[in-house]
Amino acid sequence: MSVVQRFTLGDVLSEHRRGRPLETAVVDGDVRLTWPELDDRVNRLAHALAADGVGPGERVLWLGQNSFRVLELLLAANRLGAVFCPANWRQSADELAYVLNDLTPKVVVWEESEAVEKARGQVTLDARWVKSPEEYESYLSDDATEPAGAAEVLSGTPALALYTAAFDGRPNAALLSSTALIAHSMSLLHIRQMENGFTFLACGPLFHVGTVMFTLATFQIGGKLVFTPAYEPKEVCRLIDAEKCTQAFLFGPMIDGLVEANKEGDHDLSSLRFVSHSPEWDAMITVDDSPWCASKMGGYGQTEVGGMLTFLGLGMGGAGYAGRPSPLVHVRMLGPSGEEVAAGEVGEICARGASLFSGYFNRPELNEAKIAGGWHHTGDLGRREADGTITFIGPKLRMIKSANENIYPAEVERAVKAHAAVADAAVIGVPDDRFGQSPKAIVVLKDGQTATAEDIIEHVRGEIASYKKPRDVEFVDAIPKKGYTPDYDALDEQYGGGAYPGA
Amino acid sequence: MSVVQRFTLGDVLSEHRRGRPLETAVVDGDVRLTWPELDDRVNRLAHALAADGVGPGERVLWLGQNSFRVLELLLAANRLGAVFCPANWRQSADELAYVLNDLTPKVVVWEESEAVEKARGQVTLDARWVKSPEEYESYLSDDATEPAGAAEVLSGTPALALYTAAFDGRPNAALLSSTALIAHSMSLLHIRQMENGFTFLACGPLFHVGTVMFTLATFQIGGKLVFTPAYEPKEVCRLIDAEKCTQAFLFGPMIDGLVEANKEGDHDLSSLRFVSHSPEWDAMITVDDSPWCASKMGGYGQTEVGGMLTFLGLGMGGAGYAGRPSPLVHVRMLGPSGEEVAAGEVGEICARGASLFSGYFNRPELNEAKIAGGWHHTGDLGRREADGTITFIGPKLRMIKSANENIYPAEVERAVKAHAAVADAAVIGVPDDRFGQSPKAIVVLKDGQTATAEDIIEHVRGEIASYKKPRDVEFVDAIPKKGYTPDYDALDEQYGGGAYPGA
Missing domain, CATH: 3.40.50.12780 (ANL, N-terminal domain)
Structure with a gap:
């Protein structure tokens, strides 16, 4: 170069x-x-x-x-x-x-x-x-x-x-x-159809990639950047009106806050071209039909890929609700040995491309592991559907190995939670004489609902490959959590988990 | 990396x-x-x-x-x-x-x-x-x-x-x-608002960057590419209809050819989202309002920058009809010693950025000259207007040096041609005892129009800096040409040109 x-x-x-x-x-x-x-x-x-x-x-x-x-x-x-x-x-x-x-x-x-x-x-x-x-x-x-x-x-x-x-x-x-940030900005210019004169209100935290990515895309095309210390509904409404903002960092509850703050119509928010949300909101703003807004900002991302890796707006109507990769990245679903898994199978979402990060600061060993085989390993599970669109499954926290088959708890949990009576669920691997390990589901039922272990197992069999179904189900009142994810160590200890591959 | x-x-x-x-x-x-x-x-x-x-x-x-x-x-x-x-x-x-x-x-x-x-x-x-x-x-x-x-x-x-x-x-x-071609594609995705499902009919020559650039941008987002051996109006109409093409490689006379070929309305061309051209054409297609089409594909480009360096669609309504640079390039107007010239002054259009070429195959000396001082020299003259938009002046074929001031013939020619009575003009440098060199205009008047040398000189003085005005004007019947540009060697010989700097 x-x-x-x-x-x-x-x-x-x-x-x-x-x-x-x-x-x-x-x-x-x-x-x-x-x-x-x-x-x-x-x-x-x-x-x-x-x-x-x-x-x-x-x-x-x-x-x-x-x-x-x-x-x-x-x-x-x-x-x-x-x-x-x-x-x-x-x-x-x-x-x-x-x-x-x-x-x-x-x-x-x-x-x-x-x-x-x-x-x-x-x-x-x-x-x-x-x-x-x-x-x-x-x-x-x-x-x-x-x-x-x-x-x-x-x-x-x-x-x-x-x-x-x-x-x-x-x-x-x-x-x-710069290469990664500019590449990511280009993908946003494309998907959000950002035009000359775009004005972005940075009312989300600037230490988070979600705010950073639109700040930088606006910078990229020489738009106007409006900063405010933090999200304060009245002030956000005032700024949208005063600066004629095209977009702001907003999602569900933040939008409801603006609708409430502006219910007397104090401010004209019609310059905002944003996602449809509620009849009140849609009447205040201009509902935008760019692929980003029409898809309600759908996709899959993480900081390490510069923000978004896939956009629902590039695969609207497809089977996978994370859509398709940004035009500047290549995605493969890889199995535990780095082999590509077939369409329809769950693997780790791995990527290459112009928007990818340069590793973590001062973490040589972690960096080496993250790019094993020349692919960035996101640490998340996903699936290519038959039409090529992508489904995000969940974080790849650990893997269960049963009769040499790889089973990701997140995939089984998704299937269990799809049962109408289930409020919450976690899946662990328990030692199994015949298969080495087998999946066990820990399930919280919805108030007033009932289901048997057989019901749950049969339901999962109808959702994913039979070998992934739990062989045992335990009904509990609550799943212990670490932040937003199940506390698997506590679950293992309490419900007999163990024999994990590599452990 | x-x-x-x-x-x-x-x-x-x-x-x-x-x-x-x-x-x-x-x-x-x-x-x-x-x-x-x-x-x-x-x-x-x-x-x-x-x-x-x-x-x-x-x-x-x-x-x-x-x-x-x-x-x-x-x-x-x-x-x-x-x-x-x-x-x-x-x-x-x-x-x-x-x-x-x-x-x-x-x-x-x-x-x-x-x-x-x-x-x-x-x-x-x-x-x-x-x-x-x-x-x-x-x-x-x-x-x-x-x-x-x-x-x-x-x-x-x-x-x-x-x-x-x-x-x-x-x-x-x-x-x-790949970096340059993909970067250029991203700028087209942005300016043309190319969406999922875009279908491009490559009916212009694939050895020309104008056809190549839209072929590759369509490829970049996984759109459909329709190839036809060459522009044949009836067949182009048939293909637009049959394949529901979103865009094709077309400009003025090619568009008139399609209007004529489809005057009986044999084919439905409404899938084509393209530039407005004539009432008949606009009625056949869907007039597109993306910045690319709304600006009638305006801008400045060359093969060496991957296609377009600037887009009118990024500076609509501005003073310079070449608009502003693509979001992936940086443009500077440089003088003969590599110094940046001020806004309003003419310099060579120079550029850096992700879409730039890697040099010419097997031309080490030429390549070194083209990137003198770390900037790609386009060989074309341009000007930043006061609002930052860019005007393309013309090819930098040679320079006149008068009293240590640099004068580009293309700029003076533009000013001369802006006179209502002038049909064509070329400017050469002639030896001058006092100034070293001075500009001389060779002018072809429009049929039935008259103007004196004084008229022309006064007119130019009102258009550009006074020191650039011709000191002499010669009226002729025709300007000898080499392709589309004046044959300056012939003009020098015929009208006393010489004493060029560096010559």
Whole structure:
């Protein structure tokens, strides 16, 4: 690759300063910046960061609410070949201390918070701490006529780190390069039919890929970005009206909140072209018919693929409700030995493509495991249907091996839960003299409903391959959980699980 | 870059065989192929090519009309890391012999043609010649259960060669990688709002980037590709109707041909979502409102940038009728020493970005010159307007240097031609004792119109900077031409041109 193929986030900004000299790039409270103003500030910030030792591969951390400064820090760090991380500032002091020690940033820009101050006291870190907003403006370098950094930064250099994937209870920072972020933006421009003049209200958390991905796609086409510290229904309605926002980060309960906040019709929300939700909502906004909105934002994704890996909008009407892969990725369903499983069979969702991450920061062993055989292993299970569309099954937490057949608990759980009388279910593997292991279902029935073990087993036999059906069913009052998923260790202990392959 | 970021044209095909197993990929006469059928054939073809010595960096040449075999050859060559070239089969035997000697392909697939047979006799080439269609089917390998090539081909490996840019009278083969072609496709998916189910009729020449770019964008999203040997109005109408084509390669005179061919309304062309052209045409088709069609396909492009560098659809209503750059490129207007010129000033259109070519095949010196200073030099002149949109001025054929100011003849010519009485004009530089050189306009007046040299000079002074105005005007009956551009050498000789900088 020659330098003429280079195209980084910093280059996108360089283009917009020339291509959109009169247009507003950023709105945040009283702050309004045109593209040249944003570029000048990013350059001044890059000079300041460089003076604090931020160079290629170094990290810059943001600990605060949403702010246009998140975008400035990302772009300034990228101009220097450094990595920017907007971390979840709502975490506990212990969790924040973990992030600080793990990422070892050279510069931390932080907002007033008890947890952040406590975490700061817990770590010994050679970092410059800049308090926002108080010290931020004076932190920007005054003298910055020459571009900072620039020339040597390649498109594949990691630009953004997002903490995710707490496999062993502690999160890992997924590194995303300009190439990956720009590729993902292109897939959103396509599926959401984002046009010139697109205005995005970043009212979801900027430490989450869901908000980040639309922020960056809007940036990519030189649209207007409106930042607000956090989701506050009245303020979100006001901003949509005042800035004529085309889209915002919203889903179900957030939408209901806006309908309630705007029930007197105080604000005109018709500039918003968004997903149909309820008659009241649909009457307030303009229902959008792009494949993204028509499919109600359906698909499958994770931070490690830049956001979305598949879009329902590319497979509407198909058998699999996750649709088809983005035009920039290739998906295969792989079995435990890395072999591709046939259509209709469940395997791990694996991927290659332009939007994929560059591994986790400082996790060489984990990174090697995640790309075994040259494919990124998502850690999630899926299935190609006969028409080629994809169904997401669930997380691949563990595998049961029965008579040499691989059985994923998530697949069996889906089948059990499809029984009308079942409220919740988990599946474990129990030792079996004949088959090595066999699946056992732990089931919670709905109030007032009844079902026998035979009923459940027969039902599952009708849903998936017979060898995957539970050989035993135990009815319980509640399934112990770890966050949103069953606590399998507790279930194993309580209901006799064991003999897992590889364990 | 890790292998998980890899995404080649061959990978796109691998994805579609899984994601669209039941859908039609290709239609050409009696040939209809689903995606798995196409993938199988491409694999068999790759095995055959490999057996003939086609490996990484080797070339495969197509000399014939449009055919689905062009797509098969491109994909099979890409699977092997080789370069595929669909050359202009309408060229003379001498021109074809030049291409054969220049590209030195290992395999030539050709169709019956006097010129091709004559050219073959003129060259000594160690190549396998496969006559299409007669020998093509039997050329495909029978036994191809294992994938050919594959694993080692990277996204940046050149995949396609298109002859263009005859700077010194002989064309050069621009090399485009999977990265560049896929990036360009993404910009078309965006600007044309191409959706699932898009069907493209390739009725323009497949050796030209204009047809290639929509063929590949359709391929990128797994749409249906309809091939026809060449533009034949009746047959094009029949195919649009029969295959429910969404788009075809068409412009002005081709569209008029379809209106005439379908004046009895024999065919239903309403599936075509295309550019508005004439009342008759608009009544036959569905006028499309995507930014691409609404802007009447406006923009600026060349083969070396993968097709389009700028799109009018990204700057509608702006001052520059070439619009703004594609979301995947960065454009700068550079002066002769590589310095950026200010908005409003004319410079050479230079670019960086993901869709850019990998240089010309076997032209190391030219390639070095084209990327001087890390920017691809298009060889064309342009201007950033005050609103950031871009105006294309004309080819940068030569430069006049007057009192140390750079004057591009194309810019002055545009200003002269804007005079109401002027039918045609060319500008040359003549030696000037005081300024070194000064511009002289050679002007053809419209029939029955009059204007003095003073009129012309005054008019130009009102259009562009005064120092660029001609100091002398000569009225003539016709401007000698070389193809579409003035024959400047002849003009210099006839009207006293000379003292060019660097000459």
